[in-house]
Structure formats: C-alpha cells, structure tokens
Amino acid sequence: MKRIFLFVVTLGLLWQGNVRADEGMWLPALVQKLNIADMQKMGCELSADDIYSINHSSLKDAVVALDHGSCTAELVSPKGLLLTNHHCGFGEIQAHSSVEHDYLRDGFWAKSYEEELPNPGKTVSFLIRVEDVTAKVLEGVDFKTSEDDRKEKIQKASFEIQKAATEGNDYEARVQPLFEGNQYFLFIYETFRDVRLVGTPPASIGKFGGDTDNWMWPRHTGDFSMFRVYCSPDGKPAEYSEDNVPYEPKHHLPISLDGYEDGDFAMVMGYPGRTNRYKSSFGVEYTMNVTNPVRIKARSVKLAILKDYMASSQKAHIQYASKYARSSNYYKYSIGQNKGLNALNVVAKKKELEAKFTQWVSESPERQEKYGDALSIIEDSYKEQRDDLASEYLMETMFRGPELFAFCMNLKGLHEALKSGSSEDRIQLNVARVESRLDEFFKDYDAATDEKVAGALIDVFKENVDPAFYPSFFAEMTKKYKGDAKAFMADVYSKTIFADQVKLEAFLAKPNLKTIDKDPAFQIAESIFRQATILGEIVNRTSGDVVKGRRLFVAGLMEMEKDRKFYPDANSSMRLTYGTVGDYIPRDGVKYDFYTTLKGYIEKEIPGDDEFDVPARLKDLYYAKDYGDYADASGELRTCFTSNNDITGGNSGSPVINSKGQLMGIAFDGNWEAMSGDIAFEPELQKCISVDIRFVLWTIDKFAGAKNLIDEMTVVKSDKKVERDIASTEK
Incomplete structure (x- = not known):
C-alpha cells in the first residue's frame, strides 16, 4: 500500500503458534x-x-x-x-x-x-x-x-x-x-x-x-x-x-574444509533488507493484486527490449548486464511470491489471526480503548486504490523504466540556478556536479534502446491507469501524435540534448535557461515529477492513521501472545538466524537433496548458451578429478547446499557459519517454493541456498590460480588449523 510516497516501514505478520528455531531474524x-x-x-x-x-x-x-x-x-x-x-x-x-x-x-x-x-x-x-x-x-x-x-x-x-x-x-x-x-x-x-x-x-x-x-x-x-x-x-x-x-x-572468519552433513547446525549473520511478517491481510491482498502484477507487467516489457539489445554485441551486453540483472531479479521474485502466497493460503491465515485478535480486543474495555480501531484504520487505507495503482505504475514505467527522465532531474539544480539569476559561481558549481556524472552514465547508455523502453512503457501506463492520473505531457502526445507513444518518443529523443553526451557537454560549456526550458525530455521529466508530487499528496493524507493502525x-x-518470542522485521540492521542443513520435499513425489556437486554443473551444460556455457578449464579439471584439498569424504566437489535459515534480500553474501564459528558457505538465494517468505515464513519449504566454501576456494585456487589469496586466509580442517603464510601478499 502506498509504496512510493509513504515513508514508513510496512511490516508483516507472523504465523500463529510457537516460533521454530529456523524462523526469525534476531538481533x-x-x-x-x-x-x-x-x-x-x-x-x-x-x-x-x-x-x-x-x-x-x-x-x-x-x-x-x-x-x-x-x-x-x-x-x-x-x-x-x-x-x-x-x-x-x-x-x-x-x-x-x-x-x-x-x-x-x-x-x-x-x-x-x-x-x-x-x-x-x-x-x-x-x-x-x-x-x-x-x-x-x-x-x-x-x-x-x-x-x-x-x-x-x-x-x-x-x-x-x-x-x-x-x-x-x-x-x-x-x-x-x-x-x-x-x-x-x-x-x-x-x-x-x-x-x-x-x-x-x-x-x-x-x-x-x-x-x-x-x-x-x-x-x-x-x-x-x-x-x-x-x-x-x-x-x-x-x-x-x-x-x-x-x-x-x-x-x-576461519574457513572450514570439513564441510557439513544433513542436520548440521548452520548460522547466518548479515544485513537482511526488508521483511513484512506483520503485514495485515489487507496488505497482503494489495501486494498480490497491485504491487506484484504492476511490477510483472512493466518489467516484462522492459526486459524484452534490453535483452534484444544485449544480444546485439559484446559491448551492448557489458553495458546493460547489470541493469538487466537488477530488473529481472525482482520481476521473477514477484511471480514466485504471488504463486507462494496463493499456494500457502496466506490471506486466509492472516484473516484467521485478525479474527482472533478482534475477539481478544473485545473481551476488555481497556483493550477496546487502546486497540479497538487498529484493524479498521488499516482496512480503510486500502479501500480506494486508484491513486495507489497510478503510483505503482508511475514508479515502474517512468522512474524505473527509461533512464533519460530521471537523468534529466540531475539538471534541476542548474535549472533553478539559471532561473533565479544566481551567481556565476553557483551556476558553475551545478555544472560541475552534472559533468561529474556524464562519463559514468553514458558509458552504459544506449539512447535508441532507452527510446524503445520509454515508448513501450508509456503505453503500459496509459493502458492500465485512470486518465485522471496521466502526467500533463500526455495531452501533447494525444494532440500532436494521436496518442502514439513510440512516435512521440522518437521525436523527443531526436531533439533532446540530454540523450547525447557531446550535445550535453556543449550545452554545459555555455549553459542557458532557454535551452533547458525548451528541451522536450526535460519538460517530460518535470511533468512526471509534478504528477508524482500530486499522487504523493493524495496518498499521504491518510499516512498518519495508517502508521497508527499498524503500530x-x-x-x-x-x-x-505474551509467552511468545517475537522478533522484529528486517530493516537492514545486523541479524542472526539459525537452523540446520537439510533437504526438502517441494511437491508430491519429489525430494531434493541438500547439496549439489560439480557433476551436476557439467550435466547442465548447453554449449554457447549464455546461462549454461561451462568454461573449458572447469571441464578439464572436472574430468581430471583435480579437486585438491576441497573434495568431500567421497571424493566429490560440492558446489551448493541448502539450510533452513531465515534470509531475505540484503542477506546476499552473508556468511554461513558452522557450530564452531567457521565459514562453510556464502548465502546467495532463497528457493522458488517459498517466495512468500518475506511476508509469511513457511517452515517446511523455506530454504537458504548457499555456495559451498570449498567450491569457492577450489575456484580461486585450482581454476583461477590465485593462490596468493588462499595463502592469506586461515583454513581449518579436522580441528587442526592450517596457517597460511601471507608474506607473498605483502611483497
């Protein structure tokens, strides 16, 4: 609810019953x-x-x-x-x-x-x-x-x-x-x-x-x-x-070569970003019916355009690889989260707890005075969703969509300085701020691709949002281009100075107010931000009540539930979670083991495929079984493993620590079957996916030959510490 402008933490609702050892992000x-x-x-x-x-x-x-x-x-x-x-x-x-x-x-x-x-x-x-x-x-x-x-x-x-x-x-x-x-x-x-x-x-x-x-x-x-x-x-x-x-x-952290087995203790320490375990049923329905569908619809269009460009050359792939990865990650997450929330019947379970809460409140006049309005306040905030839907689409299609319009706002300070007749020193200070960002921006920017993204996503916005919430530039697009967003954007990108580094640098050498004011991309950017302000004012009218209701x-x-150990939702502060290494059963007739090996890596190979192309050196090492000190007791090289630690975004890169305080893996993902986890933890399915630290060391040592890095670590095997000489890294 009110994702863009409501600057409060929207927290989630815990399951009923006792907290299991593998659930909870503890301080x-x-x-x-x-x-x-x-x-x-x-x-x-x-x-x-x-x-x-x-x-x-x-x-x-x-x-x-x-x-x-x-x-x-x-x-x-x-x-x-x-x-x-x-x-x-x-x-x-x-x-x-x-x-x-x-x-x-x-x-x-x-x-x-x-x-x-x-x-x-x-x-x-x-x-x-x-x-x-x-x-x-x-x-x-x-x-x-x-x-x-x-x-x-x-x-x-x-x-x-x-x-x-x-x-x-x-x-x-x-x-x-x-x-x-x-x-x-x-x-x-x-x-x-x-x-x-x-x-x-x-x-x-x-x-x-x-x-x-x-x-x-x-x-x-x-x-x-x-x-x-x-x-x-x-x-x-x-x-x-x-x-x-x-x-x-x-x-x-000392690094363990002893590995792990099913049932072994596993602890994760890190900085999880946001969970919403205390979110109400109304909030979950909003996530499922508004936030996730908007994200899925907009990003599917954007990602298809980026993927086409990335396939055109090595340079294009380098330019947009990071942008594509960031956008696709939560696109797929939203699909999985809705699937998980439906499969686990989360809304019904939330309503059941809310009914229990309502009954408990009604049993005492003191409770009624203090908590009686809590749920009704929350419910009321979700009744009118046209403005929220517009806010969500504005964010996905115009803030997180094309890059040009957000980039134009970097010149807002310069624009204000020119408009107010500020001193030359202030004007040049703003020029310098813009110039400092140019090389970084244009190194990874393709104007033709961005133009396609802009045209396609404006169509998405237009098709899904009430016309009452259209930014003002839609009027010009309708009048002059008969609503054709692609034709409109083609004209905008051909005329703007902000999509071309040479033109922009020439302008910054002699900046003037008239050029900025007449630039079509800058005009659109201002229109978008004005609309964002309007929507923000609408949304924030009830924000104080919402905060009160949730609190x-x-x-x-x-x-x-005084006897229950409550843990706070994640908020990018350090947390600890603990559980055990183990397998799981995702669906009827299927059981997943708790680790994978390099053999499975080879089995997934699709030569020439960007996602599954296996390096020749890795194959040579595999067929030679050259695993050094990093193989498990059976002689296999394990690659990844699963545990039931409670993690979320921000935990990426977190150490997975064994019972002795030694590093045994690095957490990097959650599993598809439990994508509801940020809102509702599912103890039978929720898994933390980690890369085995022995695979990491093997890659550094055997694959890359970067033994200088291994030498400065403290490596432990069978309770005997192997101290590496770090002198080579100090030479």
Missing part, C-alpha cells in the same frame, strides 16, 4: 537473552559473547554491510579481504569491464595489492554496538498522544541520541524503529570508503544458470566475488588514496 545483541540456549541445543559450540560483544572481538566484527545494507560481506583474512556474492559485486565488475578487458566474461584476479581495482562510492560498514533506546525515544509518549506530536517527539529524541553517539568520533548512528515503532534501537557503525575489487570468477561460474536458475534449486552457481577494505595508515576510514593500507579487522495492531499482538 545479535539479544542472543544471550533470547536464543543462545536453543542454539546450543542444536549443536552450536559458541557462547553469546563469541557472537556479539562490545568488549572484545566477536563474529559481529567479521560481518559487514556493503553499501549500507544492499548486501552483506565477511572478512576472511587479517588483511581486510572480503567475500561476498558475485551478484553483489556485479555493478563494480561491470563498471571495470570493457571489450578489451571483459571481466564479466573472463573473470579477474589481482595477484598483488597494486592490481586491485578501486570502486568510488562503494562502502563497507562495521557494526560497533547496539543499544535499546526505547525509553528515551518514547519518553512522554503514550497511546493517547496525537500522531503529529508523537512524530515530533520521536524525531527530536532520535536526533539527540544520534548526536551524542557520534560526538568525538567518526562513527555513524541510526535510531531505527522496530515492531512498527513500538521499540527503538540505536545502531552505531564505522564506515570505510576505500573498497577495492580483488577477484571474481567469470559469469559462467559466478552467474551460472542466469535467469533460468534464479530462485531455483538445485543450483550449481559459484556466486562469489572478492573485495578488500582499505584504510588510512592509522587504521581510520578514508577516501581512496594510494597511501591507504589494507584494513586489519578485529576478527576474521497498535503489532502492540496488541505482542500483548495477546
């Missing part, structure tokens, strides 16, 4: 209180202090947020070496690729620090500590406080807490709401800004299976890449500099 700071006893019964040999401590090094110090939580990574050496997923590093790999050096196709391995590649803008954040600040944030606030007063008091208290936490240090602090604003926690981070690409397998390993295998099991994908964290010589965060040195972490509903649930 590591609360593991001692809530989880460690259960974990140890399952085989965990660690203490809570081994997992999270602010007094000495612990597992939390080896697990980091990439780019403030878009993915997770883990430290695997005393010299700042990071492991994450291939798809988490895909943008950087693509950015460094060219026809002459196609790292997407061929892979990349730095043999020395000097060969490692910088990535401006990429960050790594370490969690320093977590503190429950609920009492401070909600001081003077109760259920009778008006929403405006509540918001003001919370913002003021949060600001003061964050300010105090960052005085005299280089930390970042965020006060974040949990349980729909019923609790507040302070998270303090140290963020490093010099992160360099160290290694990546070719896409034929790192992205093996492509879109076909995405979200599916069995998998054979070597989904990993490697980066290194750098710091100033005194160990502090710093912008990229040749004087920077590899960061020496408080803790790095009261969750507070009531927690009071209704």
Whole structure:
C-alpha cells in the first residue's frame, strides 16, 4: 500500500503458534537473552559473547554491510579481504569491464595489492554496538498522544541520541524503529570508503544458470566475488588514496574444509533488507493484486527490449548486464511470491489471526480503548486504490523504466540556478556536479534502446491507469501524435540534448535557461515529477492513521501472545538466524537433496548458451578429478547446499557459519517454493541456498590460480588449523 510516497516501514505478520528455531531474524545483541540456549541445543559450540560483544572481538566484527545494507560481506583474512556474492559485486565488475578487458566474461584476479581495482562510492560498514533506546525515544509518549506530536517527539529524541553517539568520533548512528515503532534501537557503525575489487570468477561460474536458475534449486552457481577494505595508515576510514593500507579487522572468519552433513547446525549473520511478517491481510491482498502484477507487467516489457539489445554485441551486453540483472531479479521474485502466497493460503491465515485478535480486543474495555480501531484504520487505507495503482505504475514505467527522465532531474539544480539569476559561481558549481556524472552514465547508455523502453512503457501506463492520473505531457502526445507513444518518443529523443553526451557537454560549456526550458525530455521529466508530487499528496493524507493502525495492531499482538518470542522485521540492521542443513520435499513425489556437486554443473551444460556455457578449464579439471584439498569424504566437489535459515534480500553474501564459528558457505538465494517468505515464513519449504566454501576456494585456487589469496586466509580442517603464510601478499 502506498509504496512510493509513504515513508514508513510496512511490516508483516507472523504465523500463529510457537516460533521454530529456523524462523526469525534476531538481533545479535539479544542472543544471550533470547536464543543462545536453543542454539546450543542444536549443536552450536559458541557462547553469546563469541557472537556479539562490545568488549572484545566477536563474529559481529567479521560481518559487514556493503553499501549500507544492499548486501552483506565477511572478512576472511587479517588483511581486510572480503567475500561476498558475485551478484553483489556485479555493478563494480561491470563498471571495470570493457571489450578489451571483459571481466564479466573472463573473470579477474589481482595477484598483488597494486592490481586491485578501486570502486568510488562503494562502502563497507562495521557494526560497533547496539543499544535499546526505547525509553528515551518514547519518553512522554503514550497511546493517547496525537500522531503529529508523537512524530515530533520521536524525531527530536532520535536526533539527540544520534548526536551524542557520534560526538568525538567518526562513527555513524541510526535510531531505527522496530515492531512498527513500538521499540527503538540505536545502531552505531564505522564506515570505510576505500573498497577495492580483488577477484571474481567469470559469469559462467559466478552467474551460472542466469535467469533460468534464479530462485531455483538445485543450483550449481559459484556466486562469489572478492573485495578488500582499505584504510588510512592509522587504521581510520578514508577516501581512496594510494597511501591507504589494507584494513586489519578485529576478527576474521576461519574457513572450514570439513564441510557439513544433513542436520548440521548452520548460522547466518548479515544485513537482511526488508521483511513484512506483520503485514495485515489487507496488505497482503494489495501486494498480490497491485504491487506484484504492476511490477510483472512493466518489467516484462522492459526486459524484452534490453535483452534484444544485449544480444546485439559484446559491448551492448557489458553495458546493460547489470541493469538487466537488477530488473529481472525482482520481476521473477514477484511471480514466485504471488504463486507462494496463493499456494500457502496466506490471506486466509492472516484473516484467521485478525479474527482472533478482534475477539481478544473485545473481551476488555481497556483493550477496546487502546486497540479497538487498529484493524479498521488499516482496512480503510486500502479501500480506494486508484491513486495507489497510478503510483505503482508511475514508479515502474517512468522512474524505473527509461533512464533519460530521471537523468534529466540531475539538471534541476542548474535549472533553478539559471532561473533565479544566481551567481556565476553557483551556476558553475551545478555544472560541475552534472559533468561529474556524464562519463559514468553514458558509458552504459544506449539512447535508441532507452527510446524503445520509454515508448513501450508509456503505453503500459496509459493502458492500465485512470486518465485522471496521466502526467500533463500526455495531452501533447494525444494532440500532436494521436496518442502514439513510440512516435512521440522518437521525436523527443531526436531533439533532446540530454540523450547525447557531446550535445550535453556543449550545452554545459555555455549553459542557458532557454535551452533547458525548451528541451522536450526535460519538460517530460518535470511533468512526471509534478504528477508524482500530486499522487504523493493524495496518498499521504491518510499516512498518519495508517502508521497508527499498524503500530497498535503489532502492540496488541505482542500483548495477546505474551509467552511468545517475537522478533522484529528486517530493516537492514545486523541479524542472526539459525537452523540446520537439510533437504526438502517441494511437491508430491519429489525430494531434493541438500547439496549439489560439480557433476551436476557439467550435466547442465548447453554449449554457447549464455546461462549454461561451462568454461573449458572447469571441464578439464572436472574430468581430471583435480579437486585438491576441497573434495568431500567421497571424493566429490560440492558446489551448493541448502539450510533452513531465515534470509531475505540484503542477506546476499552473508556468511554461513558452522557450530564452531567457521565459514562453510556464502548465502546467495532463497528457493522458488517459498517466495512468500518475506511476508509469511513457511517452515517446511523455506530454504537458504548457499555456495559451498570449498567450491569457492577450489575456484580461486585450482581454476583461477590465485593462490596468493588462499595463502592469506586461515583454513581449518579436522580441528587442526592450517596457517597460511601471507608474506607473498605483502611483497
């Protein structure tokens, strides 16, 4: 509901009954209180202090947020070496690729620090500590406080807490709401800004299976890449500099060669993005009937156009590989989520819990006063959906669709400076800001392809949205082009200066207001953003009530089931999940084993196919059975495995840790049969798909010959630590 403009966290609803050990994204700071006893019964040999401590090094110090939580990574050496997923590093790999050096196709391995590649803008954040600040944030606030007063008091208290936490240090602090604003926690981070690409397998390993295998099991994908964290010589965060040195972490994960078997303990630590387990039945219906269908319809059109262009040349494939991957990931996710929500009858189960909640509320006058309106407030917010549908389509077809219009808004500051008659210094400052983005944008941009996307997606918007919500440029398109979006866009793209780097640079050399005002692409961009503002005002009229309804509903649930251990929805803060390695039965007559091997990789080969083309060197190593120290007890090389850990987006790249605190895999996906998991966890089907760390090391060592990277790791086998000499990496 109100996905674009309602800046609140829309959380989900838990299943009834007791929480199983494999469900829940728990705060590591609360593991001692809530989880460690259960974990140890399952085989965990660690203490809570081994997992999270602010007094000495612990597992939390080896697990980091990439780019403030878009993915997770883990430290695997005393010299700042990071492991994450291939798809988490895909943008950087693509950015460094060219026809002459196609790292997407061929892979990349730095043999020395000097060969490692910088990535401006990429960050790594370490969690320093977590503190429950609920009492401070909600001081003077109760259920009778008006929403405006509540918001003001919370913002003021949060600001003061964050300010105090960052005085005299280089930390970042965020006060974040949990349980729909019923609790507040302070998270303090140290963020490093010099992160360099160290290694990546070719896409034929790192992205093996492509879109076909995405979200599916069995998998054979070597989904990993490697980066290194750098710091100033005194160990502090710093912008990229040749004087920077590899960061020496408080803790790095030892790597286990012992593997795992069915039923073995498995723990995942990482930064899951968003779950919605407390979402009401009304919210689930909206997701199924509005959000997902809009995304599926719009992205299917866009992806088909991008795919055609990518197939035209190696250069085109490099340009759009990352864009295509980002868009296709949640296109397929939306299809799977709707299928899963239907199959698991989630809406009916939500309604059943809501009926139980309503009955419980009715049994007490105090509860009626406090929680009586919660569900009706939520329900009312979903009754009128024309504006929401328009918002969803505007986002998918015009914000996430063609690139040109969003790019035009980069000139908004320059436009305002020219319009207001600002000083030449201010004008040139805005010119410099635009110029700094040009090379990066146009390197991966094809105007003819973008024009096709724009024309096709405007048709999608027009066909599915009430004309009352059309942006103003539709009037010109109707009058001059008889509603033909493709003809209209052909004219726009031929006349605009913003789709051509040479024309735009010439304009920036002598900027003037008239040229911007008359540019057709800029006019359309302003029309789109005006419409977004209008829709935002409509949507936000009831946002305060919606926030209140959700907060009261969750507070009531927690009071209704006092003996239950509740966990907060994911919000890009560090979480821990625990469970076991194991197989599953996705449907009648089918049982999936809990691991795959290189044999299955070979069996999937389709020579020349982008998704299933197997590298010749990998085949040579397979047929020679050259697995080195990385084979399992039967002599096979395992590629991937499944466990019942609770994960979601943002967990990509998270370490899968065994009972001794050693790295045994890297999480990279969930399974198709349980795509409902962000809203409703399904304990019999939900699986975390991970790449086996032995396959990762084998790829680095045997396939790539990058033994220098193996040498700086701490590798463990049969409880005997094998210390590698890192001197070679320091030469």
